[in-house]
Amino acid sequence: MIVKSQNDIPASEITDPLIFKQRRRIIKAMLATTIAGVGTSAVADDKSIGTNLPKGDFSGELLTPSPANLIKNYTNYYEFAFNKEDSTTLAQSLRIDPWSVEISGEVEKPGTYALEDVLRQQTLKEHIYRFRCVEAWSMVIPWVGFSLRDLLKSVKPLSTARFVKFTSVYQPEAMPRQRANAMLDWPYVEGLRIDEAMHPLTLLAVGMYGDFLPKQNGAPLRLVVPWKYGFKSIKAIVKIELLKTPPTTSWNKFSPGEYGFYANVNPSVAHPRWSQYSERQLGSGFFTPRRRTELFNGYGEQVASLYTDMDLRHFY
Amino acid sequence: MNFRFNWIWPFTIAGCLIPLLWLVFDIAYDNLGSNPIQALHIRLGDWALRFLCITLAVTPIQTFTKWRGMSDYRQLFGLYAFFYASLHVLGYLLADHYLEWQVIGIDIIESSYIWFGVLAYFIVFLLAMTTSKWAKKRLGKSWKKLHRFIYIAVCAAIIHYFWQLKGNLAEPLFYLLVIFFLLGFRALTWLKNRQPNENTG
Numbered sequence: 180m181i182v183k184s185q186n187d188i189p190a191s192e193i194t195d196p197l198i199f200k201q202r203r204r205i206i207k208a209m210l211a212t213t214i215a216g217v218g219t220s221a222v223a224d225d226k227s228i229g230t231n232l233p234k235g236d237f238s239g240e241l242l243t244p245s246p247a248n249l250i251k252n253y254t255n256y257y258e259f260a261f262n263k264e265d266s267t268t269l270a271q272s273l274r275i276d277p278w279s280v281e282i283s284g285e286v287e288k289p290g291t292y293a294l295e296d297v298l299r300q301q302t303l304k305e306h307i308y309r310f311r312c313v314e315a316w317s318m319v320i321p322w323v324g325f326s327l328r329d330l331l332k333s334v335k336p337l338s339t340a341r342f343v344k345f346t347s348v349y350q351p352e353a354m355p356r357q358r359a360n361a362m363l364d365w366p367y368v369e370g371l372r373i374d375e376a377m378h379p380l381t382l383l384a385v386g387m388y389g390d391f392l393p394k395q396n397g398a399p400l401r402l403v404v405p406w407k408y409g410f411k412s413i414k415a416i417v418k419i420e421l422l423k424t425p426p427t428t429s430w431n432k433f434s435p436g437e438y439g440f441y442a443n444v445n446p447s448v449a450h451p452r453w454s455q456y457s458e459r460q461l462g463s464g465f466f467t468p469r470r471r472t473e474l475f476n477g478y479g480e481q482v483a484s485l486y487t488d489m490d491l492r493h494f495y
Numbered sequence: 496m497n498f499r500f501n502w503i504w505p506f507t508i509a510g511c512l513i514p515l516l517w518l519v520f521d522i523a524y525d526n527l528g529s530n531p532i533q534a535l536h537i538r539l540g541d542w543a544l545r546f547l548c549i550t551l552a553v554t555p556i557q558t559f560t561k562w563r564g565m566s567d568y569r570q571l572f573g574l575y576a577f578f579y580a581s582l583h584v585l586g587y588l589l590a591d592h593y594l595e596w597q598v599i600g601i602d603i604i605e606s607s608y609i610w611f612g613v614l615a616y617f618i619v620f621l622l623a624m625t626t627s628k629w630a631k632k633r634l635g636k637s638w639k640k641l642h643r644f645i646y647i648a649v650c651a652a653i654i655h656y657f658w659q660l661k662g663n664l665a666e667p668l669f670y671l672l673v674i675f676f677l678l679g680f681r682a683l684t685w686l687k688n689r690q691p692n693e694n695t696g
Contacts (some may be wrong), residue, residue, distance in 0.1 A: 266529060314531060314661065358672035365669075454605035454657055457598050459591070462531055468593040 199301045227304065228323050228386045237380050237481060242307050243273035245318035245462045247388045253461065254395045255312070256414065257362060258347070258354035268458050270395040272353045273415070278399045284344075284421040287335035294399055298385065300333060301325035304381055305389070306403070310442045311476045312456060313408035318461040323386030323404055328377045336373070336421050344426035345369045345402055346418035364430045369402065369438065370411040370426040372485075380405055380481055383416070406475040406482045411447040439495035443486070444476035499621055511575045512543045515582075532591050535602065539583035540612075544670060546576035547619075547649045558684075570626055573645070577623035580616050606649040608658035611651045618648035646681075653676065 234240075242284050252267050258264035278294040303323055311317040331343070347367040351358040357365040375381065382403040385392060392398035397414030404411045410430050420426075430438035437451055446456045457469035486494075518538050521527050527534035553569040556562070592599045603609050622642055626632070631638045653674060657667035 249529040263530075316533070371606040452606065452608050454602045456601045459530065459532055465532060465535075465590040466593050468595045469591065469598060471598070481566060 184334065186290075191426075219356075228389055228391060232303060232323060232389065233303040235304040235382075236477070237308065238305060238307045242309060242319045244307060244321045244388070245460075249461050250320055250387070251319055251393050251396065253318075255314075255409065256395055256397075256472075258357050258365065259395070260356065260368065261362075261489075266395045269355065270393075271393050273348070273350060274353060274400070275394065275399045275415070278417075280400065280416060281418045282330075282334050282420075283338035283418070285337040285423060286331075286421050287337065289334065294385075295392070297330065297400075301329055303385070305382075308380075308403060308405040309476055310403075310405065310409055310412070311449065311472065313410055313438065313442070313455075315453060315455060315458050316461060317458045317476075320387055321389070322382060322384040323389065324382040324384035324403065326379050327381045327383050328379060330383060330419075331376060331421075339423050340421035341373050342422045342425050343371050343373060344420040344422055345371075345413045345416050345419075346420075347413055348417045356360055363433050365411060367429045368426060370428050371404065371411070372425075373421070375404070375482075376486055378480060378482060378485065406444055406478040407418075408438075408444060410438065411421070411442050436444040441486075441491075441494050442495075443491065444472060444474040445474055445495070447474075447493055448492050504567075511546070511571070514579070515539075532586075535586050535590060536583065539579055539586055540652075540656065543576055543580035543583050543619075544649070546572050546579055546653050547645070547652060548670065548673050548677065550576055551645065551649060551674075555677065556679045558680075574623060574626060577619050580619050584616055587616065590620075606659075608655055611655035611658060615651035615655060618644045618651070622648075646653045646678060 222440065254266050254270075255263060255264045255265035256270060259269040279291050280294065280297060281291045283289040301324055306324060308320060308322060309317055310320050345368065349357065349366040351365075354365075370383070384397070384401050384403045385395060385399060389394075390392045392401065399411075400416050401414045402412045402416060425440060428440060431440055444455070449455050455472055458472050460467075460470050463470075473479070512537070512680060521538075522531070522535070525531075527538075550569055550572040553565050553572065557565045588594060588599065592602070603613065625634060625638065625641060634641065653667055653670050656670065657664055660667070
């Protein structure tokens with residue numbers, strides 16, 4: 180008996196590398212027109228999205244981005260590997276073209292949208308944000324992306340939408356840890372409250388350092404929520420659902436006492452096994468003191484109002 | 496067979512320094528990856544734990560091979576465990592925190608995994624301080640009792656290791672297995688020596 184599994188990819192669906200490159204060029208051309216409005220020659224060469232992108236409203240002017248090679252070789256991508264180095268090479272087998280995102284649930288215009296079509300509607304900007312991992316290290320990343328709210332508004336959320344659930348790609352044939360059913364329940368799931376999702380700081384990123392996202396960093400589309408620990412910023416998103424009730428998220432399900440739904444960066448709420456008071460900034464050398472972690476990762480001015488009257492120690 | 500005065504001894508002393516040279520090389524050539532300070536902690540902590548395991552392996556090896564005079568090696572490896580553990584602690588205080596005591600204090604108080612590291616180091620420190628022949632003579636019977644605390648130190652070191660991890664437990668589990676065998680050997684020896692007494696009672 181032949182059991183046809185979901186993993187079988189018909190030969191017709193495997194993208195010819197030439198067509199793949201062509202598509203990338205088409206996306207780039209579209210991005211160029213998006214960016215052209217700003218009046219710069221944004222697409223300088225075939226490799227980059229553009230180095231002269233307009234800056235996002237909350238882009239940190241005083242933040243110095245961490246060296247790109249550090250960011251590209253230090254990723255927590257458990258679908259590929261449990262260490263931070265191996266996913267750099269393993270992630271290259273991920274298929275990201277074509278890519279589409281399903282938007283469903285409490286919205287007026289549910290549907291499956293091709294990434295090209297999504298990007299055609301959005302203005303890409305550069306957002307330099309600090310990224311703070313729950314493991315007490317941080318880096319500064321110049322993301323390229325757009326506000327999630329702009330995408331959500333375009334599909335018209337209903338008033339009943341109170342939470343947003345994000346789901347990562349399920350590609351066990353390319354992802355060894357998914358294939359082995361290791362650790363977390365796959366695919367990876369994250370979630371936000373609707374007001375967090377609609378906050379202008381919250382991004383969907385498609386690039387960093389003026390280039391498309393490297394696969395290990397979450398290509399082709401990832402979430403960036405700078406005031407929360409990094410595990411909230413889910414990679415390789417294929418589904419966005421607007422829900423009435425809070426979704427069950429991956430790390431929270433794995434260890435609810437350690438990883439809360441909110442996961443707001445907070446130096447005075449320690450992880451049960453380690454302190455969150457300070458962080459090692461990537462790129463800083465030996466004999467450099469650790470950085471003192473800031474409440475909401477330094478974005479308190481923008482987001483603290485979302486959590487007034489909330490006990491942050493209880494809702495960690 | 497006496498190992499003390501032959502060529503193996505100086506080679507062992509020098510060989511135990513290879514991990515340190517290797518680390519210095521990797522620091523000099525920027526081979527420690529994106530988070531070199533964490534890599535430094537892991538490297539030195541690993542070697543401290545490995546030397547503890549090697550130290551604990553000397554007695555079983557002596558029993559199986561019936562070689563004599565290996566207690567000097569046991570002492571040497573134990574001192575190297577202390578050496579690498581001390582570098583590990585110095586790396587934390589100096590290279591990582593640059594002696595910012597307020598941050599260090601909060602970090603230690605709030606990080607339960609560090610408590611086990613502190614316990615392990617405290618024991619290894621005491622053992623290293625009482626390693627001399629003079630101390631052994633002075634402490635008499637309690638010397639042996641004190642040095643049995645190495646079993647607690649090695650267990651604390653492994654807990655210190657896996658208690659800070661988010662997921663992947665493969666490596667600490669390997670050490671746990673090694674320690675299980677090393678301590679199991681001693682448990683069996685103890686049981687064997689105990690039985691005749693019970694029979695006479």
